[in-house]
Amino acid sequence: MRYGINPQQAAARAVPVDPERVPLRVLRGRPSSINLLDALNSWQLVREAARTLGRPAAASFKHVSPAGAALAGPVDEATARPYGVDAASVGELTSAYLRARDADPKSSYGDFVAVSHQVDVELAQLLTRVVSDGIVAPGYAPGVLEILAGKKNGAFLVMEADPAFEPPEEESRDVFGLRLVQERDRVELSEALLADVRVGSLSEQNRSDLLLGLAVVRHTQSNSVCYVRDGQTLGIGAGQQSRVDCTRLAGAKVDTWWLRRHPLARALEFRPGVRRQDRVNWQVRFVEGDLTDDERARFREAVEGDPGTLDAAERDAWLAGLTGVSFVSDGSLPFRDNVDHARRHGVTCIAEPGGSIRSGDVEDACRESGIALARTGVRLFHH
Known part of the structure; x- marks a missing residue:
């Protein structure tokens, strides 16, 4: 390989477990x-x-x-x-x-x-x-x-x-002189995982979105959660020590995704010479609404005319229009705060393993918020 994780790890190679079977x-x-x-x-x-x-x-x-x-x-x-x-x-x-x-x-x-x-x-x-x-x-x-x-x-x-x-039935990795060996996770993602619906009911689109979310969190660094709508992710939270932090971080991305569809965001016109990615980044920063003084000056140099402002009332009104979002967690929701935060981002159904000592509180929170809840019974941690 060119190098390992970092350029200073120059002696790096990838070795097939079975030379006859390479992925x-x-x-x-x-x-x-x-x-x-x-x-x-x-x-x-x-x-x-x-x-x-x-x-x-x-x-x-x-x-x-x-x-x-x-x-x-x-x-x-x-x-x-x-x-x-x-x-x-x-x-x-x-x-x-x-x-x-x-x-x-x-x-x-x-x-x-x-x-x-x-x-x-x-x-x-x-x-x-x-x-x-x-x-x-x-x-x-x-x-x-x-x-x-x-x-x-x-x-x-x-x-x-x-x-x-x-892949082989077993997988291994070496960490600081120890080789960790485990059975490969062979759980199949199917609608059978969504059979245990504790609150409400799931539409066909809900089931499709939840299955996509399960595939996503299965290959995302844990703790992880995923918001999905109409076959696409709107926000993914990865690698946080607290699950509710994942829920909040991913929820902020959902809000940004939806706000980029606001008429003011769609109407932004950029001056010639502003690069494609810079246009994307400026649109994101515009809807996030917390430009620094330096950013505000550079933003005004990048756009044509007066872009207007998304004030708090307009932001809240626009965000209230988002619905039909599915939410998936790779591990059990330990507290109802995950549900309380998720519902702020248009969530109408949740899939999570269950089995927490406070799973009853999570179920009650879904019932109070009108959110459907499916218990998969399967944890999908990925490290």
């Missing part, structure tokens, strides 16, 4: 350890999501967790405009990636891309216009590798996954 191969570029971890985790996510839900899936990974993930589906103007695509005519695979990247476009800067199906020319051309480090997919259509060859001056990583590969 992926490098077609272009030279990966680091993080690149490979992103590729392996993201490929598992999109493969599982596509298998479970029968639609093309995509993920945008950063530091071994998804910034966003989505199934193929409709692309709205707020998603399409930053990337110069026609929302009405975009293909399925490209729509999946656009929807995945749109969950947290600021974090997706320099992402690792994963898609469940063969990369076509349309997606390859889109990738030439965004900042990303590499892609993993089960194949590439004719001409695609040539399109990607010039990205990052030829350093863009292109990896091909074997869709038929199944």
